[in-house]
Amino acid sequence: MNHKFDIIIIGTGAGGGAVLDTLKHSGKRILVLERGTFMLREKENWDAVEVFQKGRYHNAEDFYDDKGEKFQPEMGYWVGGNTKVYGAAMFRLREQDFKRTQHSGGVSPEWPLTYADFEPYYTKAEKLFNVHGQRGLDPTEPYMSEDYPNPPISHEPVIQDLYERMKALGYQPSYLPMGLRLNEANRLNSECIRCDTCDGFPCLIHAKADADINCVRPAMGRAQVTLLTNAQATRLITSASGNEIKSVEVEVNGVKQEFSADVVVVACGAINSSLLFLQSANDKHPNGLANQSDQLGRNFMKHQNAAIMALSRHENPTVFQKTMAVADFYFGDKEYEYPMGHVQLMGKSNKHMLAADAPKLAPGFVLEEIAGHTIDWWLTSEDLPDPNNRIELKKGKKIINYTPNNEEAFQRLQSRWKAVLQECEVCDTILDHQFYLGKTIPLAGVAHQNGTMRFGPDPKTSVLDLNCKTHEIDNLYVVDGSFFVSCGAVNPSLTIIANAIRVGEHIIDRMS
Ligand SMILES: Cc1cc2nc3c(=O)[nH]c(=O)nc-3n(C[C@H](O)[C@H](O)[C@H](O)COP(=O)(O)OP(=O)(O)OC[C@H]3O[C@@H](n4cnc5c(N)ncnc54)[C@H](O)[C@@H]3O)c2cc1C
Ligand code: SF4
Incomplete structure (x- = not known):
């Protein structure tokens, strides 16, 4: 070869x-290296016991926290990466997220580019990932030059009813922007069947807009594109000057090989990209590649996330529940002047998912009864960049140091949201109590990882320049979540995709 x-x-x-x-249209010869394989289509794709209790599709190696405790982060190494199991909620960051923002827990710094710089790429990203949505409902929605490429995904009756009640009380719920290959106007011709095993599951029938189905497979079969799976990049080797990547060391099916190219684009996810840079340290880059700023691996963010299930006397037979979002508290409200965060519906929980978090909580039939009566919410607050929250490599051990911050906002969001649910009579008072099941997502929940190689104009304070090229190495780019300067409080994928398209177009210009 x-x-x-x-x-x-x-x-x-x-x-x-x-x-x-x-880049597939550039005419350039492209080698794609992926440490995972294509994910099998198998019945287990839609099996909640396999997915939630046994973690079938989380195949990352052991990591350590700052106390030396071993854990396995919830990451997947597959063609398509974590988008194979993602929930496909596709949000743009808000305009203010690109600006300096005061939070109760500190400052979310300004990005070196504005929302206007990203807007055209968000539009392209929404097309590439079949995003459905409706403009004009979300009070924090940024300016959009084009409408969503697909209509919003309709609410099922219980959610529609709740939507109306929230609106009547003055809240501003909106449709959740989702990346699915769904055609509600013509269900006979729709790839997506609106099932109850979407959020956190792979799609057995390949109807989710993920990076495998929407990006990698369409690029295969082109003479210029070569994909190697089971191919883990283990080291980036620089020229003697240290100014360019001379070759990439790769283990292909366990056998070491080297490949070279004029341009190398790293997209291993914010944790693994920084680890690859750290393990590629050499004489010219003794603290890891492109790390004169000492920012490599630092400022790791992952959002503060919680799942809250509100228990009601009324049954909730909703099948595809992930259709509604509420941003009323994103920038605070009249009782709290600081940003709190974002609320969206999750996929409908079932007894196996509840059992995954609380195996001893109750017997299966009780869990089934509970799950049949909950409405399930995903709450996200912004965590702020902290240089001490960092990815490290020590004596071969992969370490994620992370201390949550901006926690007051997160607590306020949770209590504010419970008050809304009470006001909307979602959660009944039973035996003088309102019941919520739920959990705060622990360190292993690194789904929204970002920030480990922030971009910026100044090589002293950032790893990447404005084109996401490393300041120090002329042919080395990074296009995953590493470049984030701050992370807002919405899901990160659409911003990662938009930026990758932006950087891809820059690389085409550079190479032509
Ligand atoms: C359960 C779950 C639900 C989620 N839901 C949402 C959602 O609803 N909306 C949203 O916006 N985001 C969601 N996310 C997050 C989303 O999946 C990530 O933000 C996104 O996939 C990150 O993209 P990335 O390119 O940075 O990295 P990844 O998608 O993680 O891709 C990294 C790729 O690099 C490969 N790789 C790693 N190291 C190497 C190496 N050394 N050599 C070769 N290949 C390597 C990996 O195998 C992987 O394929 C969710 C994530 C999870 C886990
Ligand atoms: S809801 Fe649609 S995209 Fe999601 S898993 Fe089911 S069929 Fe696939």
């Missing part, structure tokens, strides 16, 4: 997939 290419892309998740989609 030829070992010399024009471009090497490492990783095929949201960022790697989107940059491949952009």
Whole structure:
């Protein structure tokens, strides 16, 4: 096999997939390296015991926390990366998220580019990932140059009823923007069947808009694109000057090989990209590649997330529940002047999912009864960049140091949301109590990982320049969630995809 290419892309998740989609038209010879394989289509794709209790599709190796405790982060190494199991909620960051914002727990810094710089790429990203939505309902929605490419996903009756009640009380619920290959106007021709095993599951029938289905497979079969699976990049080797990547060391099915290219694009996810840079340290880059700023691996963010299930006397037979979002508290409210965060519906919980978190809570039939009566919410608050929250490599051990911050806002969001549910009579008073099941997502929940190689104009304070090229190495780019300066309080994928398209277009310009 030829070992010399024009471009090497490492990783095929949201960022790697989107940059491949952009570069596939460039006429350049592209090698795509992915440490995972294609995910099997199997009945277990839609089996909640396999997915939630046994963690079938989380295949990351052991990591350690700052106390030396071993844990397995909930990450998947597959063609398509974590988008294989993601919930497909596709949000743009808000305009204010790009600006300096005061939070109760500190400052969310300004990005070096504005929302206006990203807007055209968000529009392209929404098309690439079949996003459904409706403009004009979400009070925090940023300006959009085009309408969503697909109509919003309709609410089922229980959710529609709740939507009306919230509106009547003065709240501003909106449709959740979702990336699915769904055609509600013509269900006979729809790939997506609106099932109850979507959020956190792979899609057995390939109807979810993920990076595998929407980006990688459409690029295959082109003479210029070569994909190697089971191919883990283990080291980036620089030239003697340290100014360019000379070759990429890769273990292909466990056998070491080297490949070279004029441009190398890293998209291993914010945790693994920084680890690859750290383990590629050499004489010219003794603290890890491109790390004169000492920012490599730092400012790791993952959002503060919680799942809250509100228990009602009334049954909730909703099948596809992930249709509504509420942003009324995103920037605070009249009782709390600081940003609180975002609320959205999750996939409908079932007894196996409840048992995964509380195996001893109750017997199966009780859990089934409970799950049949909950409405399930996902709450997100912004965590702020902290240089001490960092990815490290010590004596071969992969370490995630993370202390949550901005916690007051997160607590306020949770109590504010419970008050709304009470006001809307979602959660009944039973035996003088209102019952909520739920959990705060622990460190292993790194789904929204970002920020470990922030971008910026100043090489002293950032790892990547404005084109997401490393300041120090002329042919090395990063297009996953690493570049985030702050993370807002909405799901990150659409921003990662939009940025990867932006960087891909820059690379085409550069190479032509
Ligand atoms: C359960 C779950 C639900 C989620 N729901 C949502 C949601 O609703 N909306 C949303 O916006 N986001 C969601 N996310 C987050 C979303 O999946 C991530 O933000 C997104 O996938 C990150 O893209 P990425 O390109 O940074 O990395 P990834 O998608 O993680 O891709 C990284 C890729 O690099 C590969 N790789 C890693 N190291 C190497 C190496 N050394 N050599 C070769 N290949 C390598 C990995 O195998 C993987 O394919 C969810 C995530 C999870 C886990
Ligand atoms: S809801 Fe649609 S996209 Fe999601 S898993 Fe079911 S069929 Fe697939």
